[in-house]
Amino acid sequence: MTETQPPKHKKDLTRRRVIVAGSAAVAATGIGAIAVTTASAGEETAAQRAAAAKAGGGKATTKATEVCYTLTSQTTEGPYYIDADKIRKDITEDKEGIPFTLRLKVIDSESCAPVKAAAIDIWHCDATGIYSGYEAVGSGGGGAPGGGTPPTDAPTGEPTGEPPTDGGGPGGGGGGGGHEEPTDDERYLRGTQLTDKKGFVEFTTLFPGWYQGRAVHIHVKVHVDGKLTDSGYEGGHTCHTGQFFFEEAAVLETESVEPYATNAAVRTTLTQDTIYDQSGVTGGLLKLTYKKKNDIARGVVGTITVGVDPDETNDGTSL
Template identity: 70%
Template sequence: MTETQEPVGKRDLMRRRAVLAGGAAIAAGGIAAAAVTSASAGEDPAASSSATRPGATATGDGEVCYRLTSQTTEGPYYIDADKIRKDITEGKEGIPLTLRLKAIDSDTCKPLPGAAVDIWHCDALGLYSGYEDSSTGGGPPPTGAPPTDTPTDAPTDTPTGTPPTDGPGGPGGPGGHQEPTDDKRYLRGTWLTDRHGFVEFRTVFPGWYRGRAVHIHTKVHVGGKMTDAGYEGGHTCHTGQFFFEEAAVLDSAELAPYSTSTTERTTLTEDTIYDQSGVQGGLLKLSYRKNDMARGVVGTLTMGVDPDETHDGTGL
C-alpha cells in the first residue's frame, strides 16, 4: 500500500514516530518559523523522516532504525569524561547551538538509556580548551609593528619528522592523543541519555581550523557509572564526529566572531575524516532562522551504535 493509500491517522502516526527517532530537524524555542532545515547529502528536507534515507531502515511499526554510525579517529584533544554537564559554553562567544542526540542499538533499534555521551569541539576561532597552545586557531591578526628580531636567514636544516595530523589533513595524529597544556575545559562535557536514549547539550556553533571542516567530536560510553570524579568504568562503544552542512557554515561565517577568522576553511567535501555518507557519517540536521542565525541553531542526529563493541578511536 502506498502512502497515498494509507489511512490518514496511520500515516500521521508513522510520520510522528519517524520524527521521534531523531531523523528530522527539531524546531523549538522560536526557531521553527521561517527556519532553514538542512538536508544531508542533497536530501530533500521534506523527506528527511523517510525510511529510505541513507543509514535508515523501517521496522514493522514505522519506527526508523539507523545502521551503525561511522567510527572516526579520536583526535589529539580528548580529555576523559570529567565534566558532567549539559551546558558546556562557559561563556564562550558564538552562535548558540542546541545539540539533541539519540543513541540507539543499531542491531535492535532500541534506545540506549544511561549511556554517557561525550562531546568536545573548538571555539568560534578554532581553539580547543586544554590545548590552546597547540591547537591552530584562526583569530584576527595581531596589531602593531612586526617584531624587530624576526630572523631573516633561511633555515639550513630540513625537518625529517612527519608532522602530526588529526587523521589526514589536520593537527594531532590518527588518534594520536596529546596531553593537555592548560587547565581550561570550555566546550567539553558529558551527560547521560534518558530512558528514551535522548541527550541534549547547550554549546556554541564551532569554528574551523587548518585542514578540517567544521565538526564536533563525540564518544558514547556504556557499562560504567557516574562518580564524583566523572564517568568511570565500562567501555567506549562509539567514537565519531558530527558535521555541518556547508550552507550553514557559510551563514555562520557572516557573523562575529566567526567573520574575524583568518584561517582558510576546509569544506565538507574536502574533509578527509567525513566519509560523505550523510546521516550515517555524522551529518547533523540543522534548523535556524535564515536571516537571524545569531538567535541560535538546533542540531539533531540519531546515533546507531553497537553497545557490545569497543571503538575508542585510537586505532584508526
C-alpha cells in the same frame, strides 16, 4: 575515565557491522532513522518491524526483508580528547559565538531500541578554532587566531599545506594521530551527560568554528556499562567514537557573524575533508534548524540519531 573490556556476546555481529550507505538505504521519517535491505535480515513480522521503527524514530516498512537499521560511522579520536570529567548540559562557559543546541538520540544499531544511561561525551573548538585544554597549540597549530583577511565566501581550490591525519585537532599541533597531553586547565566546550530512558540527550553549546585542514565538526564518544562518580564517568567501555558535521550553507553564513568573522584560517569544506565519509546522516551530518528563519545568529538546533553497537569497543585510537 577508566574502562574495562566488555563481556563476550553470542549475537550475530556480521549484520551489525554493515555501514548503511548508497542506494541500499531508504530514508525514514525520523532524525537519522534508516530502513535498509539486507540479505541476512531474515523474515520479520509486521509487529516486529513496527516496534523497531517506533523505537528508532522512523516509519515502519512493509517489506519483510527490510529492517530499521542505522550504524553510525566510526572515526578517529584525535589528539585533543580529555576524559569525561565534566558532567553538564551547558558547556559554553564564557565563550562567545552563535548559540547551538545539540540534540541526540542513541539507539542500538540492530534493534533500534534506545540505549539508556549511556554517557555521551562531546568536545569541539571555539569560533576561532581553539580547543580548551590546548590553547598553547593555537588555531591551526600556528599560534593565536586572528590577523589577515577573514574569508567572505566558499573556499576555492585546495587548502594549502597538508591536512592533519589525526582527524582531531588543528594541524601542526603535534598530534600525529596520537593523544596529546593538555597544555592548560581550561575545559570550555567539553562535557558529558547520560541519555534518558528513551535514549535522548541535549547539550547547550556554540556553533563550532574552523581551522585549516578540517571541516567544521564536533567530536563524540558513547560510553556504556559504566557509572557516574564524583570524578566523572568511570568503568564500562567506549562503543562509539565519531564526529558530527555541518552543511556547507550554514557554515558560510557564520563567516559574517562575530567572532567567526575574525577567523582568518583557510577553511576546508565537507567535500575536501579527509575524515567525513560523504555518507550524509550515517557519516554524522547533522540536521540543522534555525531558531529564527534566515537568521543564523539567533541560534541553531542540530539533531541526529546515533546508531551504536553496545557490545563492541570503538575508542577511536586505532583508526
